[in-house]
Amino acid sequence: MRALFYAENIVKNFGGVKALKSVNxxxxxxxxxxxxxxxxxxxxxxxxxxxxxxxxxxxRLILEDEEIKLSTPRDAHERGIATLYQExxxxxxxxxxxxxxxxNEIKTKAGSIDWRAQQKKAxxxxxxxxxxxxxxxxxxxxxxxxxxxxxxxxxxxxFNAKIFIFxxxxxxxxxxxxxxxxxxxxxxxxxxxxxLYISHRLEEIFEIADRVTxxxxxxxxxxxxxxxxxxxxIIELMAGRTLIESIERVKNITKKPILEVENxxxxxxxxxxxxxxxxxxxxxxxxxxxxxxxxxxxxFGLIKPESGRILLDGKEVKITSPKVAMDLGxxxxxxxxxxxxxxxxxxxxxxxxxxxxxxxKGKFMKINSLEEESLAKRYMDSLQxxxxxxLTILQNLSGGNQQKVLLGxxxxxxxRILILNEPTRGVDVGVKVEIHREIIKLAENGISxxxxxxxLPEIVKLCDRVIVMHEGSITxxxxxxxxxxxxxxxxxxxxxxxxxxx
Amino acid sequence: MGxxxxxxxxxTRQFTVAIVLLILVIIFGVSTKNFLSTSNLKNVLLQVSTIxxxxxxxxxxxITAGIxxxxxSIVGVVAVIVGKSTLKGIPIPLILLIGIGVGALxxxxxxxxxxxxxxxxxxxxxxxxxxxxxxxxxxxxxxxxGSFPPFPASFRxxxxxxxxxxxxxxxxxxxxxxxxxxxxxFRATGRYIYAIGNNPEAARVSGIPVKRVLFSxxxxxxxxxxxxxVVVCARTGIVQTNTGAGFxxxxxxxxxxxxxxxxxxxxxxxxxxxGALLVAIIKxxxxxxxxxxxxxxxxxxxxxxxxxxxxxxxxxxxxHG
Numbered sequence: 001m002r003a004l005f006y007a008e009n010i011v012k013n014f015g016g017v018k019a020l021k022s023v024n025x026x027x028x029x030x031x032x033x034x035x036x037x038x039x040x041x042x043x044x045x046x047x048x049x050x051x052x053x054x055x056x057x058x059x060r061l062i063l064e065d066e067e068i069k070l071s072t073p074r075d076a077h078e079r080g081i082a083t084l085y086q087e088x089x090x091x092x093x094x095x096x097x098x099x100x101x102x103x104n105e106i107k108t109k110a111g112s113i114d115w116r117a118q119q120k121k122a123x124x125x126x127x128x129x130x131x132x133x134x135x136x137x138x139x140x141x142x143x144x145x146x147x148x149x150x151x152x153x154x155x156x157x158x159f160n161a162k163i164f165i166f167x168x169x170x171x172x173x174x175x176x177x178x179x180x181x182x183x184x185x186x187x188x189x190x191x192x193x194x195x196l197y198i199s200h201r202l203e204e205i206f207e208i209a210d211r212v213t214x215x216x217x218x219x220x221x222x223x224x225x226x227x228x229x230x231x232x233x234i235i236e237l238m239a240g241r242t243l244i245e246s247i248e249r250v251k252n253i254t255k256k257p258i259l260e261v262e263n264x265x266x267x268x269x270x271x272x273x274x275x276x277x278x279x280x281x282x283x284x285x286x287x288x289x290x291x292x293x294x295x296x297x298x299x300f301g302l303i304k305p306e307s308g309r310i311l312l313d314g315k316e317v318k319i320t321s322p323k324v325a326m327d328l329g330x331x332x333x334x335x336x337x338x339x340x341x342x343x344x345x346x347x348x349x350x351x352x353x354x355x356x357x358x359x360x361k362g363k364f365m366k367i368n369s370l371e372e373e374s375l376a377k378r379y380m381d382s383l384q385x386x387x388x389x390x391l392t393i394l395q396n397l398s399g400g401n402q403q404k405v406l407l408g409x410x411x412x413x414x415x416r417i418l419i420l421n422e423p424t425r426g427v428d429v430g431v432k433v434e435i436h437r438e439i440i441k442l443a444e445n446g447i448s449x450x451x452x453x454x455x456l457p458e459i460v461k462l463c464d465r466v467i468v469m470h471e472g473s474i475t476x477x478x479x480x481x482x483x484x485x486x487x488x489x490x491x492x493x494x495x496x497x498x499x500x501x502x
Numbered sequence: 503m504g505x506x507x508x509x510x511x512x513x514t515r516q517f518t519v520a521i522v523l524l525i526l527v528i529i530f531g532v533s534t535k536n537f538l539s540t541s542n543l544k545n546v547l548l549q550v551s552t553i554x555x556x557x558x559x560x561x562x563x564x565i566t567a568g569i570x571x572x573x574x575s576i577v578g579v580v581a582v583i584v585g586k587s588t589l590k591g592i593p594i595p596l597i598l599l600i601g602i603g604v605g606a607l608x609x610x611x612x613x614x615x616x617x618x619x620x621x622x623x624x625x626x627x628x629x630x631x632x633x634x635x636x637x638x639x640x641x642x643x644x645x646x647x648g649s650f651p652p653f654p655a656s657f658r659x660x661x662x663x664x665x666x667x668x669x670x671x672x673x674x675x676x677x678x679x680x681x682x683x684x685x686x687x688f689r690a691t692g693r694y695i696y697a698i699g700n701n702p703e704a705a706r707v708s709g710i711p712v713k714r715v716l717f718s719x720x721x722x723x724x725x726x727x728x729x730x731x732v733v734v735c736a737r738t739g740i741v742q743t744n745t746g747a748g749f750x751x752x753x754x755x756x757x758x759x760x761x762x763x764x765x766x767x768x769x770x771x772x773x774x775x776x777g778a779l780l781v782a783i784i785k786x787x788x789x790x791x792x793x794x795x796x797x798x799x800x801x802x803x804x805x806x807x808x809x810x811x812x813x814x815x816x817x818x819x820x821x822h823g
Binding site for chain 2: 302322358
């Protein structure tokens with residue numbers, strides 16, 4: 001079979017981070033090619049390059065035997081490459097027809113939009129996909145995510161797309177919607193389209209893909225036909241055999257748990273139970289959307305639990321707001337520092353002191369600015385935040401230093417339980433090591449740490465025990481170091497139940 | 503390296519406005535006979551005080567990334583109620599309390615819908631603006647009050663009296679400006695207002711009671727409008743159906759001109775007072791120079807657009823390095 005598209009020796013660096021270290025992939029007409037790899041393996045980077053969002057540092061893209069440059073998403077579009085993201089990019093208040101033809105309207109001779117022709121064409125497109133076209137007059141925003149995806153597939157067909165890239169399309173679909181999507185993807189294949197299918201769900205890949213390419217740490221670990229590879233082999237390739245350095249630490253773990261979570265449920269997850277001991281580092285592993293963040297947000301009073309209990313020192317507590325959580329000695333470092341963590345237009349001092357500013361009172365109930373300054377200074381020094389002064393605006397700091405400010409902000413509240421959600425996301429290697437050391441130091445001082453991380457090496461390196469979640473429930477519990485290995489974690493994260501206790 | 507305090511001060515909007523003010527004072531002082539006379543300067547202070555008092559409240563609201571177009575209607579309702587109470591012979595201290603109380607009540611109406619229900623501020627206050635204006639018509643029944651019988655002199659002192667040669671409204675303005683400048687800068691809740699305007703989600707995650715703070719900001723603004731209404735009523739000695747109409751636009755203009763970011767997150771009381779002064783001085787000076795009233799609107803409008811444009815340019819520069 002002839003290859004329609006090649007990506008050859010693609011390299012991409014972001015600052016010091018090597019996102020892609022020379023990967024190859026080829027797409028063939030009439031074939032579904034799956035791409036797998038854990039978070040940070042470089043899948044999204046490749047998609048962005050293929051859809052013209054970013055440019056590779058080196059390497060070649062070849063379409064129909066011709067080397068091409070994709071400088072903008074529009075280029076990719078015109079070349080017939082359609083990317084369907086997990087969250088459909090739609091115009092909610094326009095109808096399906098308007099969405100399909102936006103920027104590519106069918107015009108009458110007089111130059112106005114030919115609605116009748118558009119309607120006819122839209123119906124044809126849906127007929128090609130063998131879907132009922134009765135909803136094409138509806139507003140996009142009134143449709144389910146599944147139907148929105150279908151509408152975008154129709155839009156891509158209208159552009160005569162030859163290559164369809166699906167980026168984790170089933171992550172937010174119901175099972176029935178996913179089945180319908182698979183049917184359509186298979187139809188596209190039978191019509192001779194080339195399909196790149198990215199997913200974390202290995203079952204799906206065995207269901208629909210013809211070949212699979214595995215990425216790990218910006219490298220491709222090879223391309224295999226589905227019949228020549230097993231689920232175990234894929235997991236092994238994803239996890240690799242990289243030696244993960246361990247960090248020594250003086251363990252100072254209490255016998256009695258300080259936090260007990262019993263059967264906690266919300267609409268995001270079901271029946272979550274676990275214990276947290278003083279001075280331990282408890283890891284939460286799993287894929288994006290597995291419900292880990294939501295469990296943590298519940299513990300910090302940002303989401304109301306529907307049922308279940310939370311006990312602190314054996315006494316039941318109701319955590320109704322972040323303020324209550326903070327008063328109980330819980331701190332939560334959120335995942336996204338720009339949107340929920342920091343005030344980027346304000347200075348370091350403001351950001352570090354804000355959670356406890358009410359307690360820094362001086363004369364005339366004034367904020368005691370000396371105390372505030374010394375607080376900010378303390379964390380600037382201990383976390384080695386590189387900035388001219390505590391009055392530096394966060395926007396002017398690097399991502400790593402911003403992340404340290406975020407850590408300082410929560411350390412300043414002096415927590416007993418520190419929940420870290422992706423604490424090293426988007427920071428360079430040096431800062432990552434510093435943050436890891438800080439986490440170890442905190443645990444040695446008796447603070448209990450919950451570490452939510454999508455990076456397996458981070459979990460393996462730091463955690464005493466690990467809980468793995470998959471689609472809203474706990475699928476893995478690993479209580480000893482020898483079981484906390486990438487392969488086990490990945491297996492549980494992709495849906496296999498693995499409960500191991502001493 | 504930290505830029506020195508002097509450099510930072512030079513870059514603030516308050517400083518720019520102060521310089522422009524100074525230049526205008528010199529131009530008007532040289533080119534007109536009366537601009538620098540004591541009576542004219544008192545007149546400017548008198549004109550600026552009600553807008554300034556209300557702009558303190560507007561500043562806090564805009565810092566939270568909100569807006570309040572009902573300010574003029576709140577002033578109208580309070581003025582009617584205060585005017586009627588005065589004519590009924592209710593003692594002056596009680597009348598002040600009534601003004602503040604009604605203002606607080608109406609502000610808290612905005613505050614509870616914005617804060618606890620989460621309706622966008624522009625929608626809420628557009629609603630209360632027309633609703634409360636209708637109430638003014640209803641309460642006045644098409645008449646005006648204050649001219650016959652007139653308000654007692656003891657009440658009118660709030661508008662036209664002087665202490666140490668300075669009009670009482672100016673004293674009220676300076677006092678309130680001092681109190682709220684302190685509040686925004688040195689109190690924890692003042693910090694929360696900036697935090698919410700910068701990033702409401704991060705504010706919530708930081709343990710800030712976002713809804714309660716929004717409620718209290720609109721309520722405090724209501725109180726300030728209430729005080730402004732008492733001053734308006736006492737100064738003009740008359741309350742009519744259009745009392746306070748269009749007032750909100752002058753207040754928003756002064757606030758934005760004074761460097762409060764219309765997108766929220768930054769702003770200061772001092773800036774807003776300077777902004778109000780700038781508008782008042784332009785108006786006053788142009789009248790004294792016998793320029794047509796039309797030019798006044800052109801000049802004030804252009805200054806607002808240019809200054810906001812300058813902000814956007816500055817923001818762009820900061821984001822890119």
